[in-house]
Amino acid sequence: MRSMPLDRTFFRQNPVDLARDLLGRHLVRYINGQRLTVRIVETEAYLGVPDLAAHTAGGRRTARNQSMYLDGGHLYVYFTYGMHYCMNIVASTAEDPVAVLLRAGEPLEGIEVMQASRSRATRLTDLCSGPAKLCQALQIDRKYDGIDLLAPESAIVVEPGDLSRSFVKESIVTRPRIGVGYAKEWADKPLRFYLRDNPHVSRP
DNA sequence: CCCGTGATTTAT
């Protein structure tokens, strides 16, 4: 049974607000009618044209990053290091190529399927505690680049989740983003967000 | 700490 997804206006927020608002939400991946669900616990905002760490810095528009130029609520999946996929949720609107990187999730449903996709991960806290781990656990690759999360019967959906659980809005830690040391003054900006003390984040 | 791994981007 599918619950009501969030609507388009939710995803059209600016990427900082969306990155914070996505914490505690449920990311659901449907595979053969089965639900794989994680609670989103860590995100990063990428601010587009001026952001030297963003794939769209300087207004770059290439075959790889073209989904960042879609409307809010679409998916941007990219391949890197010759073996890893990472997924973003596009924010704002098509004129503004910004996105939120999903960096970690807390497994809730379909855990055995996720474990089978990640044979190296024995502990639950290693299953989705990184952007490429999350994609591997949820079996998300470039085939899903550019999909609309709000399309009927979408294989990937964001649900409202249970925000009453721990008043997450008061428990957000803000830090510089991971792995963007090349981005000069943008490397240190506080654009990474995670739920305080959650053991499923990629690193404390 | 180091390194795999290859698509993508950037420099010639």
Add this chain to the structure above:
DNA sequence: TAAATCACGGGG
């Protein structure tokens, strides 16, 4: 066309 890069993860 060639070289450098990389929003990472796993192993020592």
